[in-house]
Amino acid sequence: MATNEDNLKKIIAHSKEYGFVFQSSEIYDGLSAVYDYGQLGSELKKNIKEYWWKAMVQMHENIVGLDAAIFMHPETWKASGHIDAFNDPLIDNKDSKKRYRADVLIEEYIEKIRLKIQKDVDKGIQRFGADFDETQFRATNPNVLRNQAKIDEIHLRFKVAMDEEDMPAIKVLIEELGIACPLSGSKNWTDVKQFNLMFSTEIGSVADAASTIYLRPETAQGIFVNYLNVQKTGRMKIPFGIAQIGKAFRNEIVARQFIFRMREFEQMEMQFFVRPGEEMKWYEYWKKERIKWHQSLGIAVENYRFHDHIKLAHYANAACDIEFNFPMGFKELEGIHSRTDFDLKQHEKHSGKKLQYFDPELNESYVPFVVETSVGLDRTFLSILSAAYQEEKLEGDSERTVLKIPGFLAPVKIAIMPLTRKDGLPEKAREILDVLKFDYNCQYDEKDSPGKRYRRQDAIGTPYCIMVDHQTLEDNSVTIRDRDSMEQERVNVSQLETIFRDKFDIRKRLK
Numbered sequence: 008m009a010t011n012e013d014n015l016k017k018i019i020a021h022s023k024e025y026g027f028v029f030q031s032s033e034i035y036d037g038l039s040a041v042y043d044y045g046q047l048g049s050e051l052k053k054n055i056k057e058y059w060w061k062a063m064v065q066m067h068e069n070i071v072g073l074d075a076a077i078f079m080h081p082e083t084w085k086a087s088g089h090i091d092a093f094n095d096p097l098i099d100n101k102d103s104k105k106r107y108r109a110d111v112l113i114e115e116y117i118e119k120i121r122l123k124i125q126k127d128v129d130k131g132i133q134r135f136g137a138d139f140d141e142t143q144f145r146a147t148n149p150n151v152l153r154n155q156a157k158i159d160e161i162h163l164r165f166k167v168a169m170d171e172e173d174m175p176a177i178k179v180l181i182e183e184l185g186i187a188c189p190l191s192g193s194k195n196w197t198d199v200k201q202f203n204l205m206f207s208t209e210i211g212s213v214a215d216a217a218s219t220i221y222l223r224p225e226t227a228q229g230i231f232v233n234y235l236n237v238q239k240t241g242r243m244k245i246p247f248g249i250a251q252i253g254k255a256f257r258n259e260i261v262a263r264q265f266i267f268r269m270r271e272f273e274q275m276e277m278q279f280f281v282r283p284g285e286e287m288k289w290y291e292y293w294k295k296e297r298i299k300w301h302q303s304l305g306i307a308v309e310n311y312r313f314h315d316h317i318k319l320a321h322y323a324n325a326a327c328d329i330e331f332n333f334p335m336g337f338k339e340l341e342g343i344h345s346r347t348d349f350d351l352k353q354h355e356k357h358s359g360k361k362l363q364y365f366d367p368e369l370n371e372s373y374v375p376f377v378v379e380t381s382v383g384l385d386r387t388f389l390s391i392l393s394a395a396y397q398e399e400k401l402e403g404d405s406e407r408t409v410l411k412i413p414g415f416l417a418p419v420k421i422a423i424m425p426l427t428r429k430d431g432l433p434e435k436a437r438e439i440l441d442v443l444k445f446d447y448n449c450q451y452d453e454k455d456s457p458g459k460r461y462r463r464q465d466a467i468g469t470p471y472c473i474m475v476d477h478q479t480l481e482d483n484s485v486t487i488r489d490r491d492s493m494e495q496e497r498v499n500v501s502q503l504e505t506i507f508r509d510k511f512d513i514r515k516r517l518k
């Protein structure tokens with residue numbers, strides 16, 4: 008498991024070398040925070056999307072899909088509050104001329120205090136082993152209590168300042184905490200300013216103010232404006248959900264860390280429409296369901312944790328993140344938000360159309376409340392890749408770089424190899440390929456020694472390699488080599504379809 012910035016660099020280099028992720032328009036020196044998915048990356052991305060869609064739509068009778076346009080009527084964004092409130096507080100360092108998100112600088116400062124607490128806890132664990140009572144230690148140790156109080160105070164001051172849009176107070180907080188520019192070490196800061204994250208462009212041929220439209224900053228609004236269309240035409244009964252996968256765009260100020268924070272990215276969102284007053288029940292329900300989904304991917308469970316929001320977005324009455332232990336530490340992977348009836352009521356007000364639901368059980372009409380689950384596809388991709396990337400020492404002096412991508416998500420599922428390029432082995436290998444390719448993305452590989460070919464497949468995360476050798480011609484058997492254990496098993500060709508159906512079966516995960 009990658010654990011530091013160096014590993015992130017290795018993952019970025021590996022992604023490029025093997026065709027997972029390229030910088031956008033690289034031949035023109037790239038475009039900041041925009042990336043292209045290559046031949047293997049696009050496969051992995053597609054597999055993640057399919058798994059999310061199956062889990063959210065296919066497995067739930069009361070959730071249906073949608074594919075809304077990226078461009079929406081500009082009034083949408085007035086109604087949603089994005090024109091007025093979709094801002095990040097930004098601050099520049101006068102010496103390095105680098106721009107930062109003020110909230111991120113403060114969060115990073117808090118993270119350092121958290122690490123101090125963790126160090127004290129780790130020392131206790133080392134000293135007392137199984138007898139160590141972490142809960143009691145955290146509740147009584149003076150160092151921990153002092154540091155925790157510091158965190159709570161910073162959180163509170165930050166929350167009040169953000170709620171009141173008091174940018175000078177945020178600057179004062181940064182100065183008082185002595186936060187320095189990570190690049191220059193200087194504390195010479197500009198004032199904090201709000202910066203709207205939406206990209207705008209013009210629609211049609213006349214570039215006047217009335218024709219300004221926005222690239223959607225979240226897919227959710229496409230669901231809200233279609234809520235009644237779907238409810239009526241799909242005869243949906245509350246509670247029900249609408250799911251969507253699609254592109255979103257944000258002019259991020261701090262656009263670093265590879266595909267973690269991009270200006271063009273993809274979201275997998277689901278809005279769940281519920282009775283007013285029942286939203287907290289469903290909020291808790293979806294928190295559990297979504298963490299289960301992540302854990303079903305096969306990555307160690309300690310890499311996930313919940314983080315409650317301190318500053319609630321303008322539409323939410325409860326919100327949390329599922330965080331993942333990325334190479335740069337625990338960071339947001341998915342947001343789960345109880346969005347109240349804010350969005351639908353706003354759209355009612357701005358469109359003049361009723362967006363109510365008649366509840367036959369209650370015999371009354373109301374605007375439903377919404378619980379949303381919103382996960383970044385690119386961040387899920389990065390979480391899988393960073394957990395999968397491993398450098399292993401093997402027997403003797405050799406080593407290998409292997410991507411232990413969960414098999415059902417792997418871009419290439421099976422590589423089929425003839426031991427040599429003669430004696431009819433390539434023909435037999437292709438015969439096998441021609442059967443398996445109907446169900447799986449396969450690769451045929453006959454170049455170089457078997458060892459080199461196995462390394463190549465390890466590096467792209469292919470879970471199984473089939474070797475066709477001279478014994479195959481005698482008894483119709485092949486070896487299957489397992490990527491993770493590197494063990495080989497001899498099986499009959501006639502069993503291959505059954506064996507792989509079982510190995511790649513996602514039913515257990517979906518259950």
Ligand code: GAP
Nearest residue numbers: 225227267268269272340341342381382383386
């Ligand atoms: N509709 C709610 C919403 O958009 P969000 O927390 O702003 O909520 C949801 O975004 C998810 O989208 C995040 O948890 C993250 O995975 C992903 N995301 C947001 N901004 C991103 C960016 N700039 N680059 C990549 N992924 C991003």
